[in-house]
Amino acid sequence: MSQQGDDVDGLVRNRLRALRVAQGWSLEELATRAKISQSSLSRIENGQRRLALDQLVILARALDTSLDQLVETGTDSVVSNPTTYGSHEVRRWSIKAEPGMTVVRRRITEPPPESPARLRAHPGREWFVVLSGAAVLLLGSDRIRVETNQAAEFPTMLPHAIGAEGGPCEILGLFDREARRGHRDDLTADPPPRRHRRSAAGQNWCSPPSTSRFAP
Structure with missing residues (x-):
């Protein structure tokens, strides 16, 4: 083979x-x-x-x-960079917003697990934006570094885990309905999640450079 x-x-x-x-x-x-x-x-x-x-x-x-x-095996174009525009330098990440999506802000201090047995998989799709620090996304057999202001999008049917690299990081996680059910045990201890706000096109997440409109 x-x-x-x-x-x-x-x-x-x-x-x-x-x-x-x-x-x-x-x-x-x-x-x-x-x-x-x-x-x-x-x-x-x-x-x-x-x-x-x-x-x-x-x-x-x-x-x-x-x-x-x-x-499913596709992991191409997982990481994307924002587009900055306007006098206020608003950053925009292109994401296909869907009804019922949930937004959760989280601080991660631990590196991703070393054992493949600790990766999880479940139906759905997930996105996250790194607000500070650097995150590592384990996705199937790939190890992907996601820097501050970069976003990652991936199908959660691929075994995955997110950890910090080189110190704590803060991320804004976005979950569709199926992905949220797959993370229900993780998210019950978090503050109540907020529903997303969509741009006029309904497909972009926007924030100023140093803050997030989706922060709790």
Whole structure:
């Protein structure tokens, strides 16, 4: 198998495990829902059994996702820079705003986890803007550094985690409805999230250079 094939194979296996853990299910519970043996599921997750299309379809359905999301690999153009315009140097990040999106401001002090087992995956899509410091986004097998004023956008079906690099960082996280459900345990301790404000075009997030209109 090619290196790319190996990477996709490993990504899907990690995603299956991360989705199961995110649901709080044991191997036995997911195996029961998917109507396959627990030993087969264990071998699939651990790479001891080849991935078969029919089993992936069944597992995707049991995990309340789709086959397309389960095997999605695209991570191109994750990081973007803002456009600065006007006399007040307002920064704008192009993001496709959706109804029901949630905005949460967070301070991160820890680096991202070293163990792939601690990455999570769940349906949805997530964005974040780094307000200060530098963040590291682990996305599948990629490690992506996101600097102050840069934004990142990614599908949360890819196993992921966000940490700080070189000191604390502050980010503004944006979640669609599905992504927020996937982070419900993390966000319950945060201040009440605010709904987003959209520009006239409905597709841009704007803020002055040193402050954020979405800060709690």
